Amino acid sequence: MSAAIILAGLFSWYLRWVEIKPSGEIDFGVIPLSDGDWSGQVKELSKEETEILRANRTFSATYRTPTSTEVDVFIAYFTSQKYGSSIHSPRNCLPGSGWIIGSIKKTPWTLESRSFIINKMIIWREGRRFMVYYWYLTRNGEIDSELGLKFDLIKNSLLGKATDGALIRITAPLGAGLSDNPDIQWFVKKFIKYIYSSLPLRA
Template identity: 25%
Template sequence: MNRRLVIVAIVLAIFTGYLKTSSFQQKVPLKRDFTEFPLRHGPWVGRSYTLDDQVTGMLKMDEYLNRQYINGNNQVGLYIGYYATQREGGQIHSPQICLPAAGWVKVSETTDTVTVDRLGPVNYVKSVYQKGSEKEIFAYWYRMKNTNITSEVALRMYRFLHAIRYGRNDAAFIRVSVPVRDNVESANQVAQGFLRDFLPLLSDYLPD
């Protein structure tokens, strides 16, 4: 093992120990409750769905939004899990674990970018999963303060750095899902159109 890997291992060990023992992170509430997030916006009409107790017990988020929106023939799922503080046992779960656990098999994964009014470029992970004859595209990322994150490793580092610098490590997991009917790119375009419409609204809900 070279010196660089040893240093990284030591830093991660210190980081892990810090997360287990630190007690000063403040819980940061949402600016507005997710119940106020619009069910109708432009051509989109949504419906809320409640997660069962087993799922919420596993995810351990403080607040969540779980919707299905329809615009003509386009159907989009929107899920946001918000963590007012991330502590050991109450941290964001990676979709790479949760989706396979629900029976989804990953077909492909890459990153993509959508440009959104008021926000500029937003990077996200573009994953395609299949379960039986169903195929869906999942566009997701993590948000801490004003930073969008597409890597689990980067998420852990930001969790540590924000706790040290700001005394907080609140975060949101944002995921949009679209059924793949014709092809993946068409589904991705639907996802991007939805993100352009809805992401500007999130600044009124997620903490800065």
């Protein structure tokens, strides 16, 4: 019995502390700041945001068209999701920043020949509404739920695989019919490819 307890303790220690170095490199430089009518400006996170997020690498930029259509792109990459470092869910972070979540629904998406599910949220604050697409990307592909992300972490830990992952979030102001704005739909479809190219995860 004591040997089993010791082994269980060692295994728990291994799952919590032993890290597998991820392969590949982050290259946010492949994400363009201009494409078609869209032009972007990189935004720096505040010191407080950086300390709360605890991501290893981030990308944040606002893109606009001449007609003032606007989209925010945010990526947070974590080299590990084990002790002391984990991906923060927008479901928790946004309300903590004063945003009200009006609705969340699963939305099917297709990238080249693959289909997956992402989250579509409607949020508002101070009379303004926004549409938010978000999902997680790990070595096993796309994940649309926080519970799924935890199971993915356990699976990779048990298999001795890297536990790195990323939160991908795309936000646009929501007006009358704006969710169907073809400019925004074009942007999301085009920039998902750029985003995936920048990450050493499944493409």
